[in-house]
Amino acid sequence: MTTEKFSTLASVVEQLPSHLFCGHEQVFIKRDDLIHPIVSGNKYRKLKLHLQKVMQENKNRLVTFGGAFSNHMVATASAAASHGLKSTAFIRGEELEVNFNHYLKTASLFGMEFIPTERLAYATKKNSLFDLHFGKDSGAYFIGEGGESEEAEWSASEIVDELPLDTDIIVLASATGTTAAGLLRGICASKRSIKVYPITILKNAQAQQLKLDNLSIPYNYEIISEFDFGGYAKTNDALFVFIKEFISATGIVIDPVYTGKALFALKSCIESGRFESTKKIVFLHTGGTLGIFSDRYLKNIGSEILVCR
Numbered sequence: 001m002t003t004e005k006f007s008t009l010a011s012v013v014e015q016l017p018s019h020l021f022c023g024h025e026q027v028f029i030k031r032d033d034l035i036h037p038i039v040s041g042n043k044y045r046k047l048k049l050h051l052q053k054v055m056q057e058n059k060n061r062l063v064t065f066g067g068a069f070s071n072h073m074v075a076t077a078s079a080a081a082s083h084g085l086k087s088t089a090f091i092r093g094e095e096l097e098v099n100f101n102h103y104l105k106t107a108s109l110f111g112m113e114f115i116p117t118e119r120l121a122y123a124t125k126k127n128s129l130f131d132l133h134f135g136k137d138s139g140a141y142f143i144g145e146g147g148e149s150e151e152a153e154w155s156a157s158e159i160v161d162e163l164p165l166d167t168d169i170i171v172l173a174s175a176t177g178t179t180a181a182g183l184l185r186g187i188c189a190s191k192r193s194i195k196v197y198p199i200t201i202l203k204n205a206q207a208q209q210l211k212l213d214n215l216s217i218p219y220n221y222e223i224i225s226e227f228d229f230g231g232y233a234k235t236n237d238a239l240f241v242f243i244k245e246f247i248s249a250t251g252i253v254i255d256p257v258y259t260g261k262a263l264f265a266l267k268s269c270i271e272s273g274r275f276e277s278t279k280k281i282v283f284l285h286t287g288g289t290l291g292i293f294s295d296r297y298l299k300n301i302g303s304e305i306l307v308c309r
């Protein structure tokens, strides 16, 4: 079997309606959400090199960590199933009990097994947990939480070659900064002058800044940290109004944890003049569309159903 289970074609770049972005005529979106319905966006990019290794080394199980709202965990479960592999996720025990949500159920659908783990062990002993449970299992392959790894950065760097040649700015939702780091590597390697604006979707701007600074490649990015809405998976009404307006005007699904916040930030930055109207902006859709389809979020989308009489 090969890793060419998922399309290797470059995802399309589409223009977004200017009325959604204060009249800006040059806002585009790179549709990495279309790579695969479950293994979407940057989670596919992050898994790609791992899957190549797994197949070369004849491993038979992917092992990773997952939070109850982890796109990486679901992507790992789905990618494992389509490559004939088994999958296991360490998950904090209390989340299995209280939060057996649609992420965990979707991962279960692909056959993922869970190992409930105490909060402390989960937080501090990730690698040793793997050794404890799979140290003697030569078929098991470990992938870090959120898919964070150097391999992940290298495959994210490939996105740069797929961007329109006249791209001035790329904007994306950023959590570990891995995808942003990959973009910077790609931009540096291709000698293009694209500026990267990572939008931090949780309160870790300093850590992300450090990670990108440590790449020690020419400074070509600016972290935007004012749009985390209070922290990871925190939301407000204005965010849901924007998400509903965006989805109904474009047909492109975005979520409240990642891409919804980042597009909201993009719009606000255009509004405030931070992004000039002459610049060609590409928003990277990093996937994660499963996020909006939880009752918890859908109930915020509005109670009035439009009925024609």
Ligand SMILES: *Cc1c(COP(=O)(O)O)cnc(C)c1O
Pocket: 041, 042, 043, 071, 072, 146, 173, 174, 175, 176, 177, 178, 179, 180, 258, 259, 286, 287, 288, 289
């Ligand atoms: C995981 C994820 C991110 C964050 O990517 P990083 O490389 O960790 O910064 C952004 N958007 C979506 C939809 C994600 O699932």
